Amino acid sequence: MSPPATTPPRRADARRNVAAILDAAQECLIRDPEATVAQIAQAAGVGRVTLYGHFATRTELVDAVFERVTAQADTMLAATDVSGDPMAALARLVTANWQVVHRFRAVLAAAERELPPARVRGHNDRHLRRLTALLARGRAEGAFRTDLPEQWLATTAYTLMHAAAHECAAGRLDPVGAGVALTATLTAAFAPPPPPGAPGGHGT
Amino acid sequence: MSPPATTPPRRADARRNVAAILDAAQECLIRDPEATVAQIAQAAGVGRVTLYGHFATRTELVDAVFERVTAQADTMLAATDVSGDPMAALARLVTANWQVVHRFRAVLAAAERELPPARVRGHNDRHLRRLTALLARGRAEGAFRTDLPEQWLATTAYTLMHAAAHECAAGRLDPVGAGVALTATLTAAFAPPPPPGAPGGHGT
DNA sequence: CCGATCTCAAACAGCCGTGTTCGAGTTATG
DNA sequence: CATAACTCGAACACGGCTGTTTGAGATCGG
Structure with a gap:
């Protein structure tokens, strides 16, 4: 199975990363609605793969x-x-x-x-x-x-x-x-x- | 060299095609600003290559x-x-x-x-x-x-x-x-x- | 301190769009 | 009618983005 996207992550740093990703995504999308997943991940100080670990899809991230x-x-x-x-x-x-x-x-x-x-x-x-x-x-x-x-x-x-x-x-x-x-x-x-x-x- | 993009085409059908392409491009871009070159060419009843023969670049077409x-x-x-x-x-x-x-x-x-x-x-x-x-x-x-x-x-x-x-x-x-x-x-x-x-x- | 959880870089597959090349076929035009 | 102008489909190179896999390593938490 994929890492818990709907269920909240168990570990503290994971939860912190999710928050950082959401923050970064919001900020990036405000600057540019077509911002790339890579850009968002970088802005969040996180690897692209990690981001996909928490949000299976770009759409899912935008939705969040x-x-x-x-x-x-x-x-x-x-x-x-x-x-x-x-x-x-x-x-x-x-x-x-x-x-x-x-x-x-x-x-x-x-x-x-x-x-x-x-x-x-x-x-x-x-x-x-x-x-x-x-x-x-x-x-x-x-x-x-x-x-x-x-x-x-x-x-x-x-x-x-x-x-x-x-x-x-x-x-x-x-x-x-x-x-x-x-x-x-x-x-x-x-x-x-x-x-x-x-x-x-x-x-x- | 590339076919005449700035100089008007010599043959009648070529000039007709350029007009058709412009018409189609205008219509397509009105429906969808992100319309594809392929879509525009098809709407103009013309091959994609032909379009590129008259407009070297998508940008050039949009400009026209x-x-x-x-x-x-x-x-x-x-x-x-x-x-x-x-x-x-x-x-x-x-x-x-x-x-x-x-x-x-x-x-x-x-x-x-x-x-x-x-x-x-x-x-x-x-x-x-x-x-x-x-x-x-x-x-x-x-x-x-x-x-x-x-x-x-x-x-x-x-x-x-x-x-x-x-x-x-x-x-x-x-x-x-x-x-x-x-x-x-x-x-x-x-x-x-x-x-x-x-x-x-x-x-x- | 040990194991489960999480991170991450690199590399890959797939899709899509642009722009180019090729070679053969069509058509206007003098 | 013969030649230059034009068209066209197929195929390619290229780049960018998405989403996935892998395997090794870092880190939390009991």
């Missing part, structure tokens, strides 16, 4: 990292309060969610690339649902616009989070400014459009 | 397709009128630009993946500049918000165009609805935020 990351993400999001004024709740949720995207974007990209779609959906939908729930409530209360599909609003939010993360990674935006820009943009984009007879300049 | 696509994109965008009321001009530019993204997103992804970054920047910046120019003018005229970096507004616009294209490709949005949603969202997101003492319900 994905599991780990979603757990961390859940922790970061669980604390967010989505009650009260929808617009304020949106700002809170977006701020928290953006941090998650900022950190784990690349890992999710790797997961989406080589894990069965259903696997990713399951974990992802949970986060999405928190947003759509807030969206639905806010629309019912008249705090958010209802002239566009809910689906599109959710897409807008997530897309802009990814964009902010990307800009941040490229050094064109600092994390603080990104948070500000995100909430300002989404607040404006989600507010109900003023009726035709609004005050102010109207053009011709 | 990229060249072609940017030319088409330029044509589609050149006609857009960006004068007049900034908000209306934005709507026009976004609608036109979105069509481009909708069609060629995947090819650009392929190009970004395996062409020297400078190559892509050059052609891309031209389109970007049209938007930023409009942005600058609109901000100066008070039609667009100035409380966020211009860079961020541009990113927002392009990101949402890509998102709309993606939603469209996934069948969750029809092209018409996408255009509407895009302009509605960007119009709201780019408008100057109302000063603190605005009318309407304010909560608590």
